[in-house]
Amino acid sequence: MTDTKLDILQGTLDLMVLRTLTALGSMHGYGIARRIEELSDNNLILNQGTIYISLVRLEQQGWIKSKWGISENNRRARFYTITKSGTAQLETERANWERMAMVVGRVLAAGAN
C-alpha cells in the first residue's frame, strides 16, 4: 500500500502548509495535517509530526505567527496564522511551483517521443 503513495518533496510541505493556512485562517497543527490529508485523497505519506518542523521553519522566517488557544473540542493548542509576508511568499512559491511543474511536464512529454 505504501509504495503507491507519494513521498513529500523537500519544501513542498512548507508550500502546502502556507496554502492551507490561507484557506483556514487560524488553525492548529492537527487541523493543518488533517486538511492536507483530506485534500490529498490519501495519496500522501505524511508523518504528521513533520508538520511541526515545517511550522517552526515558517515561523522563523516570519511567514506565519502563532498563539496558544483553545481548540474546538476544548484542548489547549497552538494556533497558527499566515502573515502578510507569508501571503506574498506563498504567491512567489506558487508561481515557482507552477513553472517547475510545467518545465518537468514538458521535459517528460518530450522524453516520451
Next chain:
Amino acid sequence: MRALHALVARLRATFTAGRVDREFDEELLAHFEMLVDDLRRAGYSNDDARREAARKLGRLDPLREDHRNQRGYPALDLVVQSLRHALRRLAKTPGFAIVVALTLALGIGANTALFSLVDNLLLRSLPVRDPDQLVRLQVFLLEESGRNTKPHAPDFGRAVFASVRAEHRIVEDVVGYQTTDRAAIAIDGVVQRERAVDVVSPNFFTALGVRPVAGRWPDTSDVNVAAISERWWRSQFGGAAGVLGRTITIDGKNYAIVGVAAARFHGFDLDRSVDAWIAPASGPLMMVARLQSGVTPKQAELALHRLLIEEVDARERTLPMATEALPVGSGLSGLRDQYRGALLALMGLVTLVLLATCANVGNLVMLRNTARRRELALRAALGASRSRLIGISLGETALLGVAGCIGGLLLARIGVAAIVAMLPLPAPPDALTFHADVRVLGFAAGTCMLGALLFGVAPALRATDVNFTGWLQSSHGLTAPARTRQIGRFFVGAQVALSVLLLVGAGLFVQTLRNLSRLHVGFSTEQTFQLLIDSRFAGYDDKDVPALSQTLLARLNEVPGVRAASRTRNRLMMGTTGMSMGIRLPGISEPIDNWDGLEVGPQFFETMGLTLLRGRLFVTADFVSSVDPRRSAEAARAYDRGFAGPLIVNESFVKRYFPGTDPLAAGPRIVGVVKDAKLLSVKDDVRPLMFLASPRPPFFGAVQVRAVGDAQAIEKAIRRAVSAVHPQLLSDMSTLGEVSARSIAKERMVATISGFFSVLGLVLAAIGIFGIASSAVGQRTKELGIRRALGAGRWVLVREALRESFVVFGFGLSAGALAAFIAVRWTSSFVGDLLYGLTATDAINFLTAIGAMVVVAVAACTIPAVRATRVDPLLSIRQD
C-alpha cells in the same frame, strides 16, 4: 532580513531551550489526543486508535531531534549546555572558582592597565584627520655643541602664517595655537581650577579635522568665542546643549561658548589636556602645519626655512639656524619621554605576571580535573562523547576566563587610577585616564584568550584522553596518570621560574628606590617648606611682583617659629635648569656653557642651611639694582635676574672650571663657594651651579621657608600669613622632603608596582608548590604507610614524599635563574636608566631573589612534609 529574523528566532530558542522543548511536547500531545478522538469517532477501539495515532504522528525521538536542529543551532546548543553545566559545577566549589577568577583578574588587570597607559601615551594618534601629516614648525639656534634645546623662535606672527599658508606645494593648511599660562578661568563667576586653555587661530578645528559634537567652530568673523572639550562639557555641564552661548571668563575677558570638541581631543600636548580654546588670537602663535600628502618633514624644513626666519630679529639672522618640522600626529608629551622606559619595563614585568597567573590557574585546573577523573570516566562509560567531555572542561575554563576578564577590566580601571595617583601631577591629563575603548577591550579579550589557551586547553585534552574503563576498574581511582602529573609539574616549574624573574626585576627597582630615599641631599628637608605663589591668579600684574615679594617675605619672617625665608625663580627639585648659554667669567679662557643657574633672593643660603666653604654669602647690597632701567632696558633685565651681579658657585663648579686655582682670586664676580647640595634633582649628580643674586624677580616662582617647632602649627601659621596678603596667592605648599619624594615618583611607582607583583608571583608559586607537594603526599599515603610499617624513619619518608616537588622546584629555580641572568644582561642598557646605585647585573640582588624563592618553597613544603611524617600505617592501608 529574513536571515536575521531566523537568526534571532533560533538564538532566542537556544537560550529558552527548556521552555521551547516543553511546548513542543505539549503541542505534539495535543495533536495526538485530537487524532485519537477523531479515530475513535471513526469507529476505532480505544487501543487501536492510540496505536494508529502513534503511527500517523511518526516516531517521536527523531522528531524531537529534528526540532532541536530546526529551532536552534546544534553546535551552539552544545556550547550553551556545556556552559550551563560548567556553571553548576563551579557553583559547587566556589572557593576554587573565586581563587582562579581572582588570579586571572589580577593578571589580566595588570596587563590591561599597563596597556592602557602605554597605548594612550606611546601608541595612539591624536583624534584628528590624517595625524601623520601634522608637524610643528619651530626655528632653533644652532650651536657648536649641537642643537639648542630651547627654540629660538617658538611662535610666529600673522604675516609668517600667511606666507607659509601660501606655500601650497608644501602645506595644505596651517593652524596656530598658544598656551595661556596659568589662566584664571571662571564660568558664571565660579572659579575653575586646573583647567588648561589655549588661544587658537579660527581655522584650528576645521584644518585639523576635529568635529564638533555640539555647536559649531569659531570662524574668522567671530569675536571672543570659545570651544570646550567634551570631557569638560560632560563633567561640568552634564552634556547639555544649554552650554552653547554661555559665557566663560578667562583672565577677566568674556568668551561665548560656541562649540564642543569631539571626545578625547585635548590639543597637541598629552600632558596638559586643554579643556577650552579661545579665538581669535592676537599675539604670536605656535605653528602646526598640515603637510601635503607625500611631503616629508625634511622637505618642509628645507622649503619653509627662509619664510620662518623672517620672524627672527634682523640682527640675529646671520646666526646659524635650523627649522625643525616635528611630527605631532601622536601628540607631544614630556611624560612620554620621561616614562617610556618605565612603562615598557613594567609592561614586560606584568607579562611575566600574566604567564605566572596562567601557570597557576593551569595547575589548579589540572589538580581539579585529576580529582574528578572518576566522574569523567563514569560519564564516558555512560556514552558521553569525548567532545562533550572536553566541552565540560573547556566550559569551566571559559567561564573562569570571562569572569577573570571582567574582573581584570575593573581592576585595570582601579590600577590606572592608582598608578596615576603615584605621579606628581596636579590634574591627571586625559591621556592617562582609563578609557574602556575598543583597543583596550580588544587587548583584554586577547590576553584572556591567550591565557585560556595556556591554562585551559592542555588540561582539558589531558583530562579526557584516558582509558576510562581501566580507571573505573582499578582501586587506585585517585592516582593521576604520569602524563597528567607531568603537565602539572611543568606548570609549577614555570611558576617558580617566572617568580624568580619577577623577584630579580622587582629587586632592582625596589633597591633603586631605597638608594634614592636614603640619599643625603645636603640641606634640611623636613623643616623647610617650599611655597608656590600664583600672583597672576590672584590678579597681580607682573610689575607688582617685586613689591609683592618683599611684602610676602617680610610677613613670613614675622611668623613665630620661622627662622628664614627666601625666594627662587625656579622651583627646587624640578630637575636641572639646563642653562647652556655661554657666559664669560674672568679667570676662565673659554665661555662656560654647561651649568645650572639658580636665581635666588636674599637669605637663600640661610634658609636652605647650605654650608659656606670660602668667601661670603650674598648681602643686602647685592640685591640692589645699580642699573637705571630707563637707560638700558636690556641691561636692567639682565641685572634684575642676577646675570650682571655677584655670583656664588658650588664645589662642583670649582672642580670643573677652577681646578687647582682659587675662584675668588680670579676676579670680583665670584664672591663665595658653597658645599654641593642636591637642590635641583635627587637623582642626578650635582652639576656646576651658579647662584645669581636676583634683585627683582620678573615673576613669582617659589618661596622657601625654614622653621623650627611643631610642623603642623607652623604650616597653618604660614598659610595664614600668605592669605593675609591675598587669599588666592598660595597654590601649593609642601616640605622639601615631600618635594624630593615627588621628584622620585617614577622610581617609586615602578618599585611599588613591581614589588607588588613580585610578592603576588611568590604567593602564586608557593600555592603551586604546596599543591604538588601535598598531592604527592596524598597520592602516596598508602605506600608511605607500608614503608612506615616496615620501619622506615620519618625523614626518609619526608624525603621520599617530597622528592618530586624538590626536583620540580630545582628545575624551575635553575630555569628562572638562567632566564633572569640572560634577561638582566639583555635589558641592562635599557633598564639602566631606571636604576640608581646599582646595575641590572647586581649579584646581591640576584642572590637575594633566589634566596627568597628557596625560603618560600621550603615554607610551602612544611605542611605536606609534616603530614608525610604523621602517616598512620594502619589507616592508610585500610584506605580503600
